[in-house]
């Protein structure tokens with residue numbers, strides 16, 4: 338029997354990528370609304386109720402509305418927005434951290450934000466293992482491709498063709514802070530500096546660590562060893578070994594879709610400082626790839642089915 342899937346927001350950046358990845362998969366039947374209906378409450382409600390799994394690729398308010406429209410039905414929901422990531426009754430859809438069993442049995446799964454995916458992939462296992470302190474004010478510097486801002490930011494970067502770099506979140510209240518703090522169990526929200534560069538997709542999330550000043554932190558070698566062990570079984574997360582660290586990390590303007598994530602641990606010669614760095618695709622493991630991974634797990638399928646795990650895949 339096939340699983341009926343409704344992507345609410347299928348015409349948007351994240352929704353289109355999910356639709357492309359699901360196309361041709363015979364485990365699924367897609368419920369599709371035409372352009373005249375896709376924003377109307379009644380057809381959306383019907384599609385939400387008819388679906389076995391609904392994937393919300395909507396702004397936060399519309400995602401809350403979709404959950405209300407589906408209420409009372411058995412429909413399982415994967416929400417790609419930030420509306421429910423720290424909400425009661427929702428399972429955080431980061432299988433490597435949350436555990437696959439919790440996702441497999443959940444009705445409501447909140448897909449992680451793109452920046453938190455990089456931050457939590459790095460810091461989550463290390464604070465859990467007690468190798469980094471919970472009560473440290475972490476900082477996060479990150480760059481994203483402009484597709485991270487959805488159609489509106491894509492249009493802006495394409496129309497105003499001369500924007501090379503955009504720093505934002507300057508009010509220090511970015512919507513991803515809550516999930517970074519909550520999921521890692523940190524005492525403080527990180528100081529977060531997000532930015533956008535003139536590339537369609539891809540992101541680098543960088544967590545600097547002044548190790549020698551951090552009570553309760555260990556050496557970079559231990560951090561790398563812990564991450565390597567933690568992700569040993571993963572086909573999605575790769576920890577690059579200290580012997581194999583590139584001396585520059587690049588985003589390419591024309592990068593293809595990629596659902597993996599690479600983690601790096603850099604340190605200074607005297608071991609006093611380190612940088613934890615995650616490189617991922619904001620639309621891959623940062624959004625659509627993660628949604629597909631969660632969908633696979635919820636449907637009892639191998640978690641990497643349909644994922645693009647080689648850098649060269651389109």
Ligand SMILES: NC(=O)C1=CN([C@@H]2O[C@H](COP(=O)(O)OP(=O)(O)OC[C@H]3O[C@@H](n4cnc5c(N)ncnc54)[C@H](OP(=O)(O)O)[C@@H]3O)[C@@H](O)[C@H]2O)C=CC1
Nearest residue numbers: 346348349350351376394395399418484485487488619624
């Ligand atoms: N882009 C990314 O890298 C990531 C995005 N996300 C999250 O995923 C969600 C979708 O983002 P993204 O795809 O980038 O955004 P887009 O703006 O590209 O797409 C959103 C889509 O939702 C549609 N929409 C808006 N309101 C309604 C409504 N009331 N009913 C039905 N459809 C509606 C929009 O239609 P229209 O354009 O006609 O208004 C559009 O097609 C957001 O919550 C975003 O934060 C999460 C991780 C990464």
Ligand SMILES: CC(=O)N[C@@H](CCC(=O)OP(=O)(O)O)C(=O)O
Nearest residue numbers: 417418419450451452481485486
């Ligand atoms: C470049 C850019 O604008 N990025 C988005 C985050 C994309 C993302 O992860 O979105 P959600 O958390 O809403 O799902 C932002 O900073 O708001």
